[in-house]
Amino acid sequence: MFQQDIDNLSSSFVISSVEVGKHLYWKIGSYDIHGQVFIVSWIVIFILITLSFAGTRNLQRIPGKFQNFMEFILEFLQDIAKNQIGEHEYRFWLPYISTIFLFILGSNWAGALIPWKLINLPEGELAAPTNDINTTVALSLLTSLAYFYAGLSKNGLGYFLRYIEPTPVLLPINVLEDFTKPLSLSFRLFGNILADELVVSVFTLLVPIFIPLPVMILGFFASSIQALIFSTLSAAYIGEALEGHGDH
Numbered sequence: 001m002f003q004q005d006i007d008n009l010s011s012s013f014v015i016s017s018v019e020v021g022k023h024l025y026w027k028i029g030s031y032d033i034h035g036q037v038f039i040v041s042w043i044v045i046f047i048l049i050t051l052s053f054a055g056t057r058n059l060q061r062i063p064g065k066f067q068n069f070m071e072f073i074l075e076f077l078q079d080i081a082k083n084q085i086g087e088h089e090y091r092f093w094l095p096y097i098s099t100i101f102l103f104i105l106g107s108n109w110a111g112a113l114i115p116w117k118l119i120n121l122p123e124g125e126l127a128a129p130t131n132d133i134n135t136t137v138a139l140s141l142l143t144s145l146a147y148f149y150a151g152l153s154k155n156g157l158g159y160f161l162r163y164i165e166p167t168p169v170l171l172p173i174n175v176l177e178d179f180t181k182p183l184s185l186s187f188r189l190f191g192n193i194l195a196d197e198l199v200v201s202v203f204t205l206l207v208p209i210f211i212p213l214p215v216m217i218l219g220f221f222a223s224s225i226q227a228l229i230f231s232t233l234s235a236a237y238i239g240e241a242l243e244g245h246g247d248h
Helices: 002-016 035-056 065-085 090-113 133-164 168-206 213-243
Strands: 025-028 031-034
Touching (some): 031 035, 035 090, 065 090, 065 213, 090 133, 090 168, 133 168, 133 213, 168 213
Antiparallel strands (some): 025 031
């Protein structure tokens, strides 16, 4: 009986250590971090910073094609923030919404367009940072901190009165909502990107390279939609927090 308990305990430890795929671990102090996520994230950040400097380095009154493209992106992101947060408040939050959208879009496209499998690592393989649950949870928690900051900075402690509106009976549901928001944001993005990469990988193994192309193109558009959904919902949560108790 005692031996059976030990076997059950050891099997539970094995189950708890199960992971999805292999990872390249970097040890920093007592922490193990996923090296492949940092590598691709830095590449995406470097590309975004380079494009930003190149697009704003020499602005002209009569814009060229590249400046037109950059202005189109800025107007698109302004529309997202303005529609969800409001005309008077959106400018302060535009850098955050733009950064979230561009980083997720760049990460998703990096996984969809770049043949990372051709690069050999000691362990694991390079892929979109957003197919790692740690990345999507971190981005979701940033959004949670952002909308709490928005509500508290505008309404003070009166922001928490929203939890008992329209009736105190809804307090547990309103509190639970603050936990479900980051969960839904993170798992939606993680699940869609991981599923897309798995589908493309399976098709590539089963059939010649030209057959998976329609699936890859579909994944390319789906990854763009995921970036739009995440940034739009983030802006909507911030806008909801800014409405606060004082506007009711």
